[in-house]
Amino acid sequence: xxRPLLTGLFVLSLLPATAMADDSGxxxxxxxxxxxxxxxxxxxxxxxxxxxxxKVVFSLTKASDKPNQVNPALDRVARSVNLYVQAGVPLDHxxxxxxxxxxxxxxxxxxxxxxxxxxxxxxxxxxxxxxRKHGVDVAVCGQAWAEHKFDxxxxxxxxxxxxxxxxxxxxxxxxxxALMPL
Numbered sequence: 001x002x003r004p005l006l007t008g009l010f011v012l013s014l015l016p017a018t019a020m021a022d023d024s025g026x027x028x029x030x031x032x033x034x035x036x037x038x039x040x041x042x043x044x045x046x047x048x049x050x051x052x053x054x055k056v057v058f059s060l061t062k063a064s065d066k067p068n069q070v071n072p073a074l075d076r077v078a079r080s081v082n083l084y085v086q087a088g089v090p091l092d093h094x095x096x097x098x099x100x101x102x103x104x105x106x107x108x109x110x111x112x113x114x115x116x117x118x119x120x121x122x123x124x125x126x127x128x129x130x131x132r133k134h135g136v137d138v139a140v141c142g143q144a145w146a147e148h149k150f151d152x153x154x155x156x157x158x159x160x161x162x163x164x165x166x167x168x169x170x171x172x173x174x175x176x177x178a179l180m181p182l
Contacts, residue, residue, distance in 0.1 A: 029078075031085040031134055035070055035127045036078025040086050050088040055095040056080070057172040059165065059181045063103035067118035071107045073182035074098065074127050074138075080180075081134060091135055097172060098131070101141035101165035105148050108140035113154035125156055132158045141165035 027037040048054070058080070060073040077098045084094055100107050106117065107124040114122035128138045139160040145152070155161060162168045173179060 028082070028086070030082050031091070032078040032081050032127070032130050034078070034130050035075045036080070036082045038079055038082045038086055042087075048084050048087045048089050050090075051093075052089070053093045053095060054084060054089065055172075055175070055177040056097075056180050057169055057177040058096065058098040059169060059179060060098055060100040060104040060107070061102045061181070063106070064123075067114075068120045068123055070123045070127055071100075071104055073100075073104060074107060074124055074131075076182050077131060077136065077138075078127055081131065081136060094135060095177070096131075096136040097139060097168070097177070098136060099139045099141060099162060099165045099168045101144040105140060105144040105150070108138075108145070108156055108159040109150065109154055110156045113150070122156070125158070128156065128158050139168060141168070 027039060029035070029037055058073070058077050060071065060077075062071070062073055064071045077096065081091075081094060081096065085091060106114065107122070107128070109117060109122055111122045111125060114120070114125075131138055137160055138158065139162040140155065141164050142161050143164045143166075145155070145161070152161070169179060
């Protein structure tokens with residue numbers, strides 16, 4: 001009757017303490033400090049090739065659960081940067097574009113416009129600025145912007161206005177970018 005519980009406890013006792021606890025340094029943000037926590041696993045399989053160039057277009061389509069939270073898809077873009085850099089891939093080998101559309105469109109609003117829409121500061125802007133600083137192009141679909149009836153003056157200056165997500169994704173895929181839907 002207690003055998004499965006005891007077996008499970010035995011297995012847990014074999015794990016290193018750091019695997020169970022959130023010790024200092026367990027979660028890291030080596031490049032994008034404001035988002036994208038990772039846990040370094042240098043012994044894990046499928047490590048990125050440090051000499052390769054990675055071209056990825058991230059499709060950001062979901063809204064945050066709450067307007068005061070960083071968009072989870074944007075956090076995943078930051079996590080991707082942190083994972084590749086932690087694995088030894090130089091930043092200049094990362095050709096990343098993140099395109100927001102649909103419910104994710106508001107991440108591109110300036111702080112003032114976001115406050116007017118949601119009553120809080122735009123929590124995505126520090127992440128967007130940091131991603132941009134490290135070579136990631138964060139773009140927004142111009143068609144989704146129009147559908148949301150956002151004034152183009154409301155767009156944050158760190159965001160690229162794209163014709164559309166449809167054309168951006170297909171254009172970048174034609175150039176060899178892998179699509180990462182988030």
